[in-house]
Amino acid sequence: MNRRAILYLFFVAQVFGQEIPQFNEERAFKYLEAQCDLGPRVPGTVGHRKGLRHILETVSTFADTVLQQSFSHSDAYTGKLYKLTNVLARFRPAEKRRIWIAAHWDTRPWADMDRDPKNRSKPVLGANDGASGVAVLMELAHHLAKTAPPIGVDLVFIDGEDMGRSGELTRFFNGSRYLARNIPSPPPEYCILIDMVGDSDLQLPVEGNSKNQAPDLVEQLWGEAEQLGLEPFSRETAYYVEDDHVVLYEVGGIPSVDIIDFNYSNDGNNYWHTVEDTPDKCSPESLDIVGTLLLHHIYGRK
Numbered sequence: 001m002n003r004r005a006i007l008y009l010f011f012v013a014q015v016f017g018q019e020i021p022q023f024n025e026e027r028a029f030k031y032l033e034a035q036c037d038l039g040p041r042v043p044g045t046v047g048h049r050k051g052l053r054h055i056l057e058t059v060s061t062f063a064d065t066v067l068q069q070s071f072s073h074s075d076a077y078t079g080k081l082y083k084l085t086n087v088l089a090r091f092r093p094a095e096k097r098r099i100w101i102a103a104h105w106d107t108r109p110w111a112d113m114d115r116d117p118k119n120r121s122k123p124v125l126g127a128n129d130g131a132s133g134v135a136v137l138m139e140l141a142h143h144l145a146k147t148a149p150p151i152g153v154d155l156v157f158i159d160g161e162d163m164g165r166s167g168e169l170t171r172f173f174n175g176s177r178y179l180a181r182n183i184p185s186p187p188p189e190y191c192i193l194i195d196m197v198g199d200s201d202l203q204l205p206v207e208g209n210s211k212n213q214a215p216d217l218v219e220q221l222w223g224e225a226e227q228l229g230l231e232p233f234s235r236e237t238a239y240y241v242e243d244d245h246v247v248l249y250e251v252g253g254i255p256s257v258d259i260i261d262f263n264y265s266n267d268g269n270n271y272w273h274t275v276e277d278t279p280d281k282c283s284p285e286s287l288d289i290v291g292t293l294l295l296h297h298i299y300g301r302k
């Protein structure tokens, strides 16, 4: 190919190719730490109210529209009524071709998987299980505000995910259940859920329910990760996880995929649902891997 042809191709790429913004992993990690600084974001607590305010203050400076979806939830364990709130930060809100990028923002009331029985009634700080997904969403908001995406995007902050006792699935996913029954217009083509993406030893195999619910989307996302050389992603189906994506699909009919590292960590310790789910177990690089994939996916959309 001669020099002129190369220059021409370069020109075409500049004109027609959408420039992909660069994910800022340090800023994203600061968002993870900022949430943890508020304490556990357990429904009914001061930390929960602060967590909601933090989300609203952050996204309102970036999004075209911010939608708050508040509802009362009657808790079977305490008999109390809790106010739960999903937040949708909408970019290009009138665009009918749109997608959701979602994460839960609440944290678990009890560290019931902690190895020390004395800790099992304490709340979980949720650096990974809660704050990591929200941190990626907040960092995406910067870019979506600066560079209009080719499609509409809603960043969806889901409340009340982690309120169930182990094995009692109907008590979990309260925010996504409400959202699935009250989908704001225009609805999304699909949802990409991110959960537990901060683990400093990140491994992202395919989650089995995602593959059953949205095989084409799984193929596309893991294919994009491969093209980008994002090594933590692997094509093996390692586990099936019940998460908000199952509810969004089964109740709301939204094809939904969960990007989740369910082994936290991989060194024989378990930090999931323990008091040890703290920022030092997470890393900026892990947030960057997932954020980079999402930016390429969004800005690569035709």
Ligand SMILES: [Zn+2]
Residues within 6 Å of the ligand: 108, 129, 162, 273
């Ligand atoms: Zn959890």
